[in-house]
Amino acid sequence: MFYTSKLMAKHGINAVFSDRDGGVSEGAFSSLNLGEGLGDASEYVVQNLARLCRASAMPAPHQAKQVHGIQILHCEGDGVSHQRDADILITTHSGVALAVRTADCLPIILVDVEAGVAAAVHAGWRGTVQKVVSIAIDVMCDKGANPAQILASLGPSIASCCFAVNAEVAEALSQSCGVDVRLNQGGKVFADLAKANRHQLLGKGVQASCIEMSPSCTHCSEQPSYFSHRRDCGKTGRQLAMISLS
Numbered sequence: 001m002f003y004t005s006k007l008m009a010k011h012g013i014n015a016v017f018s019d020r021d022g023g024v025s026e027g028a029f030s031s032l033n034l035g036e037g038l039g040d041a042s043e044y045v046v047q048n049l050a051r052l053c054r055a056s057a058m059p060a061p062h063q064a065k066q067v068h069g070i071q072i073l074h075c076e077g078d079g080v081s082h083q084r085d086a087d088i089l090i091t092t093h094s095g096v097a098l099a100v101r102t103a104d105c106l107p108i109i110l111v112d113v114e115a116g117v118a119a120a121v122h123a124g125w126r127g128t129v130q131k132v133v134s135i136a137i138d139v140m141c142d143k144g145a146n147p148a149q150i151l152a153s154l155g156p157s158i159a160s161c162c163f164a165v166n167a168e169v170a171e172a173l174s175q176s177c178g179v180d181v182r183l184n185q186g187g188k189v190f191a192d193l194a195k196a197n198r199h200q201l202l203g204k205g206v207q208a209s210c211i212e213m214s215p216s217c218t219h220c221s222e223q224p225s226y227f228s229h230r231r232d233c234g235k236t237g238r239q240l241a242m243i244s245l246s
C-alpha cells in the first residue's frame with residue numbers, strides 16, 4: 001500500500017509514498033487509485049484516500065491541480081483538493097498534510113524540521129526542466145528554511161531503465177542540473193529524471209546525506225507495482241506522495 005520515508009522518520013516526520021495495492025478501484029485503476037477525474041469512480045478515489053490516510057496515520061492532505069509548471073500553493077487549515085494550478089505545495093503549519101499525485105513523474109518531499117517548513121513537489125520532465133525543485137527550495141528559504149538542514153525524499157518515478165526520450169529532452173534535463181543525465185543504449189536515449197532533480201538539490205546546498213532516493217521504477221517494478229502513465233498508455237491511476245508537518 002505504501003512505504004514510509006526512513007530519512008524523514010529518523011527526524012520525527014511522517015512522509016509516505018503509496019503504490020497501487022490495497023484499494024477498491026477496478027480495471028485500469030486497480031486498486032489504490034488516488035487521482036480524481038481520470039475515469040475512475042469518484043467514490044472509490046475518496047475511499048482509497050481514506051484507507052491510505054488511516055493506514056499511514058495522516059490527516060487529509062492538501063492537493064492542487066498539477067500542470068507540470070512551477071506555481072506554488074501555500075497551504076494551511078484542513079486538507080482539501082484546491083482547484084488552483086500548482087506543482088509546489090508548501091506549509092509552515094503543524095498538523096497540515098501536503099500531497100502530490102504521480103504516475104511516472106517524480107514526487108519529491110522536502111522538510112526543514114527546525115524551521116518548520118515542508119513542501120511536496122510534482123516533478124515530471126517539464127517541471128524538472130523549469131527547475132521546479134530548485135524553486136521549491138528557494139520558497140522554503142523565504143519561509144526560514146536553511147538548505148543545509150533540508151531533508152529530501154525522492155519517491156518512485158520512471159527510471160532510466162525505461163525513460164526513453166528524444167535528444168532535446170535529454171539535453172534540457174542535463175542543462176537543468178549541470179550534469180549529464182543521458183544514457184545511450186541500443187540506439188536510444190534514456191534520461192535519469194531522479195538524478196537531474198538530485199543534482200538540482202545539491203546545487204541548492206542540500207546535503208547528499210539528506211537526500212533519499214526510491215530504488216523503484218514505476219514503469220517496470222512488479223513488487224510493489226505502480227501506476228505508470230507511459231506503460232499503461234495514459235489510462236491508469238495515480239499514486240500519492242504525502243507529508244505531514246508535525
Ligand SMILES: [Zn+2]
Nearest residue numbers: 161162217220
Ligand atoms: Zn524501469
